[in-house]
Amino acid sequence: MNGAGKNEPDGTPTHDPGKAPTNDPSSASRRRRHVAFVALALGATVLPLAVLAMLLGGVTLDGLGRIGWDFLTSYPSRRAARAGILPGLVGSISLISLTAALAVPIGVGAAVYLEEYGKRTRIARIIELNIANLAGVPSVIYGLLGLGVFVRTLGMGRSLLAGACTLALLVLPIVIVASREALKNVPDSTREACLALGSTRWQAIRQVVLPMAFPEILTGVILAVSRAIGETAPLVVIGALAYVTFLPDGVLAPFTTLPIQIFDWVSRPQQSFAVNAAAGIVVLMGTLLALNGVAIGLRARLQRRKA
Amino acid sequence: MTMLVHEGQPTLLPRLSASRKRERVERTDGVAPKLRSRGLRAFFGKKEVLKGIDLPVAAREVTAVIGPSGCGKSTWIRCLNRMHELIADARLEGAVELDGRDVYARDVDPVLLRRRIGMVFQKPNPFPTMSIRDNVLAGLRLTGTLARVRPAEVVERALRQAALWDEVKDSLTQPGASLSGGQQQRLCIARTLAVDPEVILMDEPCSALDPIATARIEDLIHALSDRYTIVIVTHNMQQATRVSDSTAFFLMGELVEHAPTNQLFTSPKDRRTEEYITGRFG
Numbered sequence: 001m002n003g004a005g006k007n008e009p010d011g012t013p014t015h016d017p018g019k020a021p022t023n024d025p026s027s028a029s030r031r032r033r034h035v036a037f038v039a040l041a042l043g044a045t046v047l048p049l050a051v052l053a054m055l056l057g058g059v060t061l062d063g064l065g066r067i068g069w070d071f072l073t074s075y076p077s078r079r080a081a082r083a084g085i086l087p088g089l090v091g092s093i094s095l096i097s098l099t100a101a102l103a104v105p106i107g108v109g110a111a112v113y114l115e116e117y118g119k120r121t122r123i124a125r126i127i128e129l130n131i132a133n134l135a136g137v138p139s140v141i142y143g144l145l146g147l148g149v150f151v152r153t154l155g156m157g158r159s160l161l162a163g164a165c166t167l168a169l170l171v172l173p174i175v176i177v178a179s180r181e182a183l184k185n186v187p188d189s190t191r192e193a194c195l196a197l198g199s200t201r202w203q204a205i206r207q208v209v210l211p212m213a214f215p216e217i218l219t220g221v222i223l224a225v226s227r228a229i230g231e232t233a234p235l236v237v238i239g240a241l242a243y244v245t246f247l248p249d250g251v252l253a254p255f256t257t258l259p260i261q262i263f264d265w266v267s268r269p270q271q272s273f274a275v276n277a278a279a280g281i282v283v284l285m286g287t288l289l290a291l292n293g294v295a296i297g298l299r300a301r302l303q304r305r306k307a
Numbered sequence: 308m309t310m311l312v313h314e315g316q317p318t319l320l321p322r323l324s325a326s327r328k329r330e331r332v333e334r335t336d337g338v339a340p341k342l343r344s345r346g347l348r349a350f351f352g353k354k355e356v357l358k359g360i361d362l363p364v365a366a367r368e369v370t371a372v373i374g375p376s377g378c379g380k381s382t383w384i385r386c387l388n389r390m391h392e393l394i395a396d397a398r399l400e401g402a403v404e405l406d407g408r409d410v411y412a413r414d415v416d417p418v419l420l421r422r423r424i425g426m427v428f429q430k431p432n433p434f435p436t437m438s439i440r441d442n443v444l445a446g447l448r449l450t451g452t453l454a455r456v457r458p459a460e461v462v463e464r465a466l467r468q469a470a471l472w473d474e475v476k477d478s479l480t481q482p483g484a485s486l487s488g489g490q491q492q493r494l495c496i497a498r499t500l501a502v503d504p505e506v507i508l509m510d511e512p513c514s515a516l517d518p519i520a521t522a523r524i525e526d527l528i529h530a531l532s533d534r535y536t537i538v539i540v541t542h543n544m545q546q547a548t549r550v551s552d553s554t555a556f557f558l559m560g561e562l563v564e565h566a567p568t569n570q571l572f573t574s575p576k577d578r579r580t581e582e583y584i585t586g587r588f589g
Contacts, residue, residue, distance in 0.1 A: 190432060
């Protein structure tokens, strides 16, 4: 085994007493380069944040005045001042919950197979490569796939379920990759400890490995959900509605989502609808933050228990 | 452990309680060994790391395995509870008998076997998500046998056996990872004891610990050998002399010599053993 030799005494560290680091003549230029690099890194962090803040700030200024209880609880209307976002909000939340419910078990399951059971064969490598590639496929393509498979072939129609299945496919690669990384970070010594106690592989995975990996898996799920909630294109392709005056009453009901509602408002010529769109964006951001906040809170609680 | 030397046994290792150990080795002569490896060959891919090991392990004794890095001693110990086969492209020939039955026979479930042959690893590896109490119960919970026992009793018994009870009895709900390295290793021993094995394998259990923690584990090994058969792989020859009844010297995948510890270290039969224990190589 490789662990051999670890208890041998450390070699004595070599010390050169004549060379104090501050006497180095090149230290001034090295320091300058160091400062320049830190400034560059700081700029690279601040610049995108500043642009993002400007965008969000502008949108918030435009839309904040429009947001109120009425806006959140009203149905769309031809008159901008009376239009609300309720179907989009309910549609988005239902769609995302359903998407997560589909993508997380399948994604984690796939990750467990690939990481814990799968042998390092050629087929496994091909599957891995394809998963990585899938993460880069444009979402419209997923929309077309969803239209062909879920809406038509499986007869789900233009329903919440069809939308959730499509989005679940879209985010699966993210969930799988993140879950695999999380499982990789659980040390093998933990698995060996379980097996040496007489557990089966599945008992070890179910009771020790997955709980240890869970906070990190949750991070992947947050990323996936953040991506899915903003998706518009695949939902337009599978036929989500833009003007909905009712709430979905089941997974097979037609639906709309916040991004589609916003897109609809943005494409109208009247200035008052543009204000509605801005307000819709603020609601979308708020929903995303709330969902992620719940997940981050959950993760923090789990990690505290672990520490 | 006893530091006294009885009778005028001539020895280079005055700390060894020679007579007591000799007595125990002789007493078990002729008794069937608890474990025995027969012609055991182990491979990683094409590389043969064990070249036919024949070695009996006496019941309720401590058998130490020494040898330089890469000699196959850790591989051998991992063959005993079928952990070797978990590594990709690992392969094995020959037999390991537990109470005379081959553990590699078709009808032996390695999962059930590992409940009879427990293992303590080089690096203390308590489960980080679990409390001290849950760590002790982990084996029972993992295998779904927790309902058959009284948890509080099992926890106390195992922790007392592992000489850890007095230090942790007021903090059983604290995380296992909050303990010191030596305590963590004793927790791992308690975890192994809780599933009530017959044999305990220890793969360099002290190599990550300081001398004081090491001494405590060694005392513990000594105490446990009254009830359990123990195999310990160690890099540290002094440790082998302190804790074991018999010692096996491995070199390049072969068993060079196996003898009562006292005899192996005072009058080795093989020149290579002598060179190794006198520090001429390894």
